[in-house]
Amino acid sequence: MKLNGRQFLQGNEAVAEAALAAGCRFFAGYPITPASEISEVMASRMPQEEGVFLQMEDELASISAVFGASWAGTKAMTATSGPGFSLMQEGIGMLVMTETPCVIVDVQRSGPSSGQATRVAQGDLMQAKWGSHGDYEIIVIYPNSVQELYDKTIEAFNLSEKYRTPVILLSDEIIAHMRENVVIPQSAKLIERKNPKEEDKKNFLPWKADSDGISPMAKFGDGFKLMVENNTHDERGRTNQTDAALHTMLIERLTNKIISHKDDIIKTESLFLDDCDLVVVSCGCVSRAVLEAINIARNNGIKSGYFRLITIWPFPDEQLAAIAARTNNILVAEMNTGKLIREVKRVVDPYGVKVSHLAKIGGNYHNVEEILEAIEKVVK
Amino acid sequence: MSKYESRFAGFGGQGIVLAGVILAKAASLQEGKNAVQTQLYGPDSRGGSARCEVVISEEPIHYPKVAKANLLVLMSQEAADVYYFKTKASSLIIYDSGLVQLGTLKEDARHYPIEATRIAESLGNKMAANMVMLGAVSALTGLISLPSLLKTIEKSVPPQAVNLNLNAAKEGYRHLADREGLH
Numbered sequence: 001m002k003l004n005g006r007q008f009l010q011g012n013e014a015v016a017e018a019a020l021a022a023g024c025r026f027f028a029g030y031p032i033t034p035a036s037e038i039s040e041v042m043a044s045r046m047p048q049e050e051g052v053f054l055q056m057e058d059e060l061a062s063i064s065a066v067f068g069a070s071w072a073g074t075k076a077m078t079a080t081s082g083p084g085f086s087l088m089q090e091g092i093g094m095l096v097m098t099e100t101p102c103v104i105v106d107v108q109r110s111g112p113s114s115g116q117a118t119r120v121a122q123g124d125l126m127q128a129k130w131g132s133h134g135d136y137e138i139i140v141i142y143p144n145s146v147q148e149l150y151d152k153t154i155e156a157f158n159l160s161e162k163y164r165t166p167v168i169l170l171s172d173e174i175i176a177h178m179r180e181n182v183v184i185p186q187s188a189k190l191i192e193r194k195n196p197k198e199e200d201k202k203n204f205l206p207w208k209a210d211s212d213g214i215s216p217m218a219k220f221g222d223g224f225k226l227m228v229e230n231n232t233h234d235e236r237g238r239t240n241q242t243d244a245a246l247h248t249m250l251i252e253r254l255t256n257k258i259i260s261h262k263d264d265i266i267k268t269e270s271l272f273l274d275d276c277d278l279v280v281v282s283c284g285c286v287s288r289a290v291l292e293a294i295n296i297a298r299n300n301g302i303k304s305g306y307f308r309l310i311t312i313w314p315f316p317d318e319q320l321a322a323i324a325a326r327t328n329n330i331l332v333a334e335m336n337t338g339k340l341i342r343e344v345k346r347v348v349d350p351y352g353v354k355v356s357h358l359a360k361i362g363g364n365y366h367n368v369e370e371i372l373e374a375i376e377k378v379v380k
Numbered sequence: 381m382s383k384y385e386s387r388f389a390g391f392g393g394q395g396i397v398l399a400g401v402i403l404a405k406a407a408s409l410q411e412g413k414n415a416v417q418t419q420l421y422g423p424d425s426r427g428g429s430a431r432c433e434v435v436i437s438e439e440p441i442h443y444p445k446v447a448k449a450n451l452l453v454l455m456s457q458e459a460a461d462v463y464y465f466k467t468k469a470s471s472l473i474i475y476d477s478g479l480v481q482l483g484t485l486k487e488d489a490r491h492y493p494i495e496a497t498r499i500a501e502s503l504g505n506k507m508a509a510n511m512v513m514l515g516a517v518s519a520l521t522g523l524i525s526l527p528s529l530l531k532t533i534e535k536s537v538p539p540q541a542v543n544l545n546l547n548a549a550k551e552g553y554r555h556l557a558d559r560e561g562l563h
Contacts, residue, residue, distance in 0.1 A: 008405045008415070034421070118422045178444050179401060179417040181408045285444075292443035368443055 001048065003184050011176040012037035012079075014146045015105055015169070016045065018153035019077050021188050024103070025051030026076040028065035030058050030084060033117045034173040035107035038079035059084035063091030063104070070100045071228060073219035075157055079105035082124055083114060085131070092166055093132030096254065097230045099215070101160040101193055103153070107171040108284075110363045119363025120173035122284055122335040126342075128168045129313045135251050137258035139163070139265055140313040142170040144287045146180035152310070158191040159265060163257055164214050170312065172335075174285035174365055193217045196224055205235040213257035258314060267310040268319045272298065276305035278329035278378050281320070281344055283309040286333050286366055293371035304375055309340075317347050324351035329378050333358040333371060354378075383437040384523060385446040388513070389463050390455030390476075392430045395510035399453070400432030402514060402532050403524065407436045410528035416444040429458055436523055451521060453513050454480050455496070474516050476509065492520060494555055500548050508541075508548035515552025519560065526553050 003009075003017055016038050019027070027042040029035075039055065046053035052069070056062040062078045069076035080088065085106045095102060108124050110116035128140040139159050143152040153169060160167040196204055196216040204224045209215045218224035227237030232247045240246055258265065269287075272294065273279065282290045287308045297304045307323055309316060324330070330353050332341040341357050348355060358374040360366055386403065390396045397419045404417035413436050420431035433446040448468045454460045454475040460482060467473065469488045477493035485491055496512040511533060518529045530546055537545045 006409060008408045173421065174418070174444065177418065177421055179404060181414055288442045288444060295442070365445060367445075367447060
């Protein structure tokens with residue numbers, strides 16, 4: 001039954017319920033810790049919503065099934081964790097090249113390989129962007145609460161429909177398994193993919209983009225001539241793998257439809273930036289420990305600011321550059337050996353900002369004291 | 381109310397996690413407070429160690445985990461050995477005195493022994509010991525009222541187990557309320 005109003009939900013439950021509220025009616029997946037509850041909820045809820053739940057034989061099949069469902073006109077989702085996300089990378093490239101809207105949830109756990117299956121990490125920040133081969137842009141969103149998991153799952157579907165692109169929703173073991181208050185709106189504002197016009201049926205060019213770089217998406221069975229080709233293709237969908245200009249034009253269009261809409265896509269959260277001696281940059285579960293530490297630091301007279309990435313990719317270069325112009329110190333806290341910090345340094349190094357790092361692996365979540373200590377060390 | 385941190389610890393199969401979920405749910409949905417529940421999540425389930433943490437506050441809750449608890453509920457000796465000293469000053473410690481022996485008691489804590497498992501057994505099933513504990517929590521703290529607790533239990537356990545669990549919670553409440561003269 002659809003949930004409404006104030007609820008007390010687990011992060012993974014919120015993702016599944018939000019997907020249904022966004023109109024997702026196809027889920028294919030292979031259970032994996034710590035993402036399994038998403039499959040579990042979908043298995044019981046999808047039939048109630050007259051949707052399809054498929055447990056596939058693995059993650060390769062899951063991402064391919066999602067691809068097919070989307071081309072049949074259905075909003076589709078899969079959910080996995082690192083090892084499954086690795087297996088999905090080839091499919092993600094195909095989804096990008098064929099401009100197929102869908103949502104892929106990656107509940108991060110500690111890797112590489114099977115790693116620490118039940119422990120939290122933020123090791124997939126780079127994989128989410130660079131995991132598949134070739135040149136492409138992709139949207140990656142990383143919430144930090146159960147409420148935001150709900151809201152951003154809906155936003156992930158909206159962005160995927162609007163820009164005809166797979167959207168990756170990152171989560172992590174902490175926020176996925178945490179239970180928290182959430183307020184579920186009566187109805188959500190939904191964006192649907194552009195459909196081709198009936199009068200264009202005769203001379204339909206499935207890959208001819210409108211001025212915004214996005215072509216209307218036909219679905220199989222509607223009578224539009226449709227060729228879905230993951231080789232380099234022309235406007236008709238026919239492959240041509242030797243025409244340098246055609247390939248360049250296609251890839252530029254695919255990347256520009258994301259990059260040129262950065263202002264619409266990128267979301268960040270900033271607090272206490274007006275008067276600060278340092279800014280702590282973080283995302284996901286770590287940002288909650290960071291905010292707690294910053295509140296204590298400010299009470300102790302240390303002027304610390306808070307900057308959180310909600311959108312990880314496209315990377316919020318401009319937002320970070322604005323911060324770099326206002327502070328001398330940035331501290332990056334993350335649960336991996338150094339991923340977010342590479343991007344932060346790329347953006348802020350030209351401003352001469354000193355960047356410090358609080359990296360943590362091993363599956364134990366940052367505690368408030370160690371963040372506080374790192375803050376004190378930076379401003380000392 | 382400022383931030384109040386609770387930790388339930390015992391072994392898998394005692395309903396440690398469910399106890400925390402019910403406390404948090406009651407605080408959130410019945411009492412209108414902010415609540416966050418997390419748990420020790422690992423390969424160990426029945427028989428292994430179990431831990432569940434709940435943060436309740438009128439303010440927004442940022443850090444979701446518990447470092448030092450205001451309230452500690454102990455349901456196994458192993459849990460007592462690990463968590464007994466990880467509490468704040470003037471914390472409240474409720475323990476199943478049929479399962480847990482505490483050595484020298486900390487002076488800065490209030491201790492409430494209750495034979496939760498034996499009480500649950502006398503009501504029909506020792507598996508309801510977690511609800512006896514929740515009744516005790518309701519009696520001793522202002523976190524959730526007894527009606528809030530009972531309403532939440534009703535919605536959280538299988539239909540055939542509702543009466544047992546409600547009785548267990550009431551019994552836990554009564555034991556502590558009697559002892560403390562809270563009526």
